[in-house]
């Protein structure tokens with residue numbers, strides 16, 4: 001699969017309106033002549049293969065204990081973050097995976113610098129960490145709703161600074177550089193759902209009793225700020241997509257396609273790490289021989 005259409009190049013000035021949430025490409029061209037059901041079946045099959053391979057790669061990541069992989073998911077409500085995380089990680093040993101969902105900050109969080117709660121939850125070496133929302137909310141929801149910035153108890157000089165967002169982008173870039181230099185490999189996914197598709201999914205949550213619990217009136221209120229969010233997202237992508245921590249804008253109106261793209265990006269990134277099981281030393285090999293002798297000597 002070619003990820004170029006989704007990857008935001010460093011120092012870009014992309015516009016989200018140029019990214020089609022219904023875009024499909026990267027499947028074998030003959031597949032594009034398949035019916036909707038056939039296409040979905042084919043993609044399910046590909047996803048299954050990808051998920052299986054991710055499981056193998058994760059096993060080596062864990063054994064090698066050098067790198068951590070941090071996958072960040074940002075999106076508007078109902079874009080499919082939860083489902084994507086569930087499906088893409090389904091082949092992974094639960095011990096090798098750490099998922100953190102960031103909601104509104106607590107009083108304790110607000111008593112610290114804004115990166116504090118995220119830094120505390122970084123994946124350990126050998127693990128895949130999933131951030132379901134992340135420090136990017138600090139330049140998204142906090143930017144769209146200035147009263148949230150007021151709650152952060154910053155010194156006035158900083159709170160009223162015109163450069164505050166630019167400054168946060170720089171701080172986040174530096175933070176990610178620091179993490180990268182410490183073996184944390186960072187991937188950032190924006191699940192790009194259209195406003196129309198979001199409405200359909202909200203209505204479905206209202207219509208289907210088993211989906212009612214997912215519905216939140218607040219999500220409908222946030223929808224009123226759609227354009228503000230899109231502007232904030234564009235600014236985030238244009239300032240924080242870097243060589244070491246790239247953003248991918250994933251078409252998300254078709255859930256199966258979004259899952260496929262995310263799995264493929266993670267797989268490709270992990271393949272490039274050349275992960276391998278640790279070699280054992282001569283002394284360790286001898287210890288294994290001794291252990292076998294001891295076991296065999298038992299009656």
Ligand code: ATP
Pocket residue numbers: 077082101102103104105132133134137138141142148216
């Ligand atoms: P789901 O709805 O699928 O359970 P979710 O991520 O939308 O998942 P919610 O509990 O509905 O979870 O919403 C979390 C809310 O917390 C979002 O509205 C988000 O904008 C908000 N939030 C996250 N981080 C911050 C932050 N740093 N400051 C203020 N609000 C935040």
Ligand code: MG
Pocket residue numbers: 077216219
């Ligand atoms: Mg929500």
